[in-house]
Amino acid sequence: MNSLSKISICKGRPRxxxxxxxxxxxxxxxxxxxxxxxxxxxxxxxxxxxxxxxYAAFGNKEALFHKALDLYEREKLAYMTSxxxxxxxxxxxxxxxxxxxxxxxxxxxxxxxxxxxSTAACGVEAEPIKAEVMKRRASSEAAIVRRxxxxxxxxxxxxxxxxxxxxxxxxxxMQGMALQGGSGATCNELRQLAETSMAVWxxx
Amino acid sequence: MNSLSKISICKGRPRxxxxxxxxxxxxxxxxxxxxxxxxxxxxxxxxxxxxxxxYAAFGNKEALFHKALDLYEREKLAYMTSxxxxxxxxxxxxxxxxxxxxxxxxxxxxxxxxxxxSTAACGVEAEPIKAEVMKRRASSEAAIVRRxxxxxxxxxxxxxxxxxxxxxxxxxxMQGMALQGGSGATCNELRQLAETSMAVWxxx
DNA sequence: TGCACTATATACCGTTCGGTATGAATAGCT
DNA sequence: AGCTATTCATACCGAACGGTATATAGTGCA
Numbered sequence: 001m002n003s004l005s006k007i008s009i010c011k012g013r014p015r016x017x018x019x020x021x022x023x024x025x026x027x028x029x030x031x032x033x034x035x036x037x038x039x040x041x042x043x044x045x046x047x048x049x050x051x052x053x054x055y056a057a058f059g060n061k062e063a064l065f066h067k068a069l070d071l072y073e074r075e076k077l078a079y080m081t082s083x084x085x086x087x088x089x090x091x092x093x094x095x096x097x098x099x100x101x102x103x104x105x106x107x108x109x110x111x112x113x114x115x116x117x118s119t120a121a122c123g124v125e126a127e128p129i130k131a132e133v134m135k136r137r138a139s140s141e142a143a144i145v146r147r148x149x150x151x152x153x154x155x156x157x158x159x160x161x162x163x164x165x166x167x168x169x170x171x172x173x174m175q176g177m178a179l180q181g182g183s184g185a186t187c188n189e190l191r192q193l194a195e196t197s198m199a200v201w202x203x204x
Numbered sequence: 205m206n207s208l209s210k211i212s213i214c215k216g217r218p219r220x221x222x223x224x225x226x227x228x229x230x231x232x233x234x235x236x237x238x239x240x241x242x243x244x245x246x247x248x249x250x251x252x253x254x255x256x257x258x259y260a261a262f263g264n265k266e267a268l269f270h271k272a273l274d275l276y277e278r279e280k281l282a283y284m285t286s287x288x289x290x291x292x293x294x295x296x297x298x299x300x301x302x303x304x305x306x307x308x309x310x311x312x313x314x315x316x317x318x319x320x321x322s323t324a325a326c327g328v329e330a331e332p333i334k335a336e337v338m339k340r341r342a343s344s345e346a347a348i349v350r351r352x353x354x355x356x357x358x359x360x361x362x363x364x365x366x367x368x369x370x371x372x373x374x375x376x377x378m379q380g381m382a383l384q385g386g387s388g389a390t391c392n393e394l395r396q397l398a399e400t401s402m403a404v405w406x407x408x
Numbered sequence: 409t410g411c412a413c414t415a416t417a418t419a420c421c422g423t424t425c426g427g428t429a430t431g432a433a434t435a436g437c438t
Numbered sequence: 439a440g441c442t443a444t445t446c447a448t449a450c451c452g453a454a455c456g457g458t459a460t461a462t463a464g465t466g467c468a
Contacts, residue, residue: 012414013464034325037240040456050417052458057415061456112324119387120316120324121238134387161403165396168389169404172380172397179379180372183323183338192369193376199365200373200404216444217434244426254447256428261445265426 019057020071022047026058027068031110034117035065035129065129072114073136076103080140089151090201092144093170097194100174104181104190112182116175141167158204166202173197223261226251230262231272235314238321239269239333269333276318277340280307284344293355294405296348297374301398304378308385308394316386320379345371362408370406377401 025046029038040061044051058064079099086092104111118126118133148163157166177193185193229250233242244265248255262268283303290296308315322330322337352367361370381397389397 011412011466013416015415033327037325037327037330039327039454053416055457116383117325120383121241121321123237123241123243126241130387137387161400162396165393165400168384168393168397169377169400172384172401173373173376175380175383176376176378179320179324179383180376183334183341185372189369189372192366193372196365196369196373197376200406202404215436215442217446219445243424257446259427
């Protein structure tokens with residue numbers, strides 16, 4: 001009878017662009033300019049679609065940013081979640097700094113960090129964006145803090161070093177690296193920064 | 205007779221606002237929102253003057269920002285120039301971190317750092333702003349590098365630590381502190397960050 | 409074929425942006 | 439007083455902003 005087995009789903013005219021490809025293009029624009037400075041005109045130009053298509057497919061500018069942020073976390077911030085699996089706190093820090101360094105020295109991606117850019121400056125209209133990014137960063141930090149508490153229980157840290165403080169310190173370095181990377185620092189300079197950070201990493 | 209001792213100078217109608225006060229108000233707006241997100245409407249409202257008065261007194265938005273940046277460096281970044289007078293590299297770092305900490309924990313100033321905010325994200329129109337801020341930061345960094353080279357000659361550093369790399373590392377921490385301060389970190393958290401940084405500072 | 413549905417392209421919406429023309433108001437100078 | 443110079447307040451400029459109405463084009467289904 002009614003054969004709804006076939007995945008017809010869509011009755012109307014099929015869209016002429018690929019959602020993921022367009023989203024990736026949007027991500028690059030947000031990444032390069034930040035949320036507010038990324039105009040709909042530049043976004044649609046980079047995505048190769050018109051404004052009505054964008055709004056039909058992604059909702060509005062803010063919803064588009066959220067989906068781009070999802071893609072960013074999924075593809076570019078994977079090293080953060082995998083870093084906690086390192087055997088020691090020092091190795092965790094090494095993986096994090098190495099991952100951050102690779103992000104900034106990649107030749108095919110924009111410089112800087114989307115998260116850093118989005119929380120640094122914003123007008124009133126971008127406050128919810130900033131809040132969302134801060135929330136996600138907090139959950140990333142929390143995961144590393146838990147890992148470092150384990151490391152402390154394992155006796156990896158000298159006296160008086162709190163895991164939460166050490167994570168904040170480590171994240172500050174990575175944020176500074178992203179900032180310097182976005183401000184034209186060379187690969188060598190950033191590598192020196194990562195190496196210096198590891199050179200002073202506390203040992204028991 | 206002709207008493208030109210009095211500072212007459214100007215013939216026309218005297219301006220009804222104080223230049224320095226208005227500039228300080230503008231600085232706070234730029235500091236809070238960044239260059240692009242600070243609209244002329246918000247600036248004039250905070251400064252208590254109208255748009256034509258602003259343009260007559262300061263030129264345009266970009267010139268106003270430059271003058272606000274001058275004020276910022278003069279009043280808020282004085283600790284950077286005085287830090288180099290500290291007796292050791294460690295003391296220099298301590299002063300810098302302490303100064304940065306005080307900036308972020310001040311209750312009467314906006315959070316974050318104007319320099320960090322201005323270099324993090326910007327559209328094409330703010331590129332010259334970003335370039336100017338980067339130039340000024342580079343000169344600040346250069347002064348600290350020179351001081352650390354002296355410290356290295358004095359044998360204050362362990363083997364293999366380059367002054368330039370150490371300065372970049374230190375600035376990354378301060379930039380990260382400014383970012384976290386602008387993202388709602390508490391005073392205690394920022395103090396922990398500064399203390400952790402000093403706790404791991406390299407000793408010979 | 410004709411209907412229902414969706415994506416497309418163009419042209420437009422109201423608002424806000426940075427920046428100004430204009431005329432009245434207020435001062436010093438002669 | 440009268441002239442000149444400068445500031446003030448209002449109202450306005452063209453351009454760009456995020457977002458949409460509308461009409462056309464392309465698909466699956468009956």
